[in-house]
Amino acid sequence: QVQLVESGGGLVQAGGSLRLSCAASGRTFSTYSVGWFRQAPGKEREFVAAISWSGGSTFYADSVKGRFTISNDSAKNTVYLQMNSLEPEDTAVYYCAVKRGYTIVRITTLVDYWGQGTLVTVSS
DSSP states (O other): OEEEEEEOOEEEETTOOEEEEEEEEEOOOSSEEEEEEEEOTTSOOEEEEEEETTSOOEEEOTTTTTTEEEEEEGGGTEEEEEEOSOOGGGOEEEEEEEEESSSOOOSGGGOSEEOOOEEEEEEO
């Protein structure tokens, strides 16, 4: 089993920044990907960003390209999501997710493990 704990959410004004963290513990895998998803009130959960197990490949939703950056610190078993130029439309609960294997986790149905989520609220 894998435990994922997100942190770093909060209230920020439009144009501001936040950095989310996802700390992983428990079972380890030789290959995996870690992703961030978000779910706004009344909407379906959507893909935000993902990173391969090596950290060599990153992927972003079009809506966050150029504003968000995903990175990892293997020594700390932690993945980060740096969010800049935040907009009210970014308001959502942000979830960390892990997919075992080589397939990059970009759709919810592929996720093997979810975190509990952290709320990000961007005020206008």
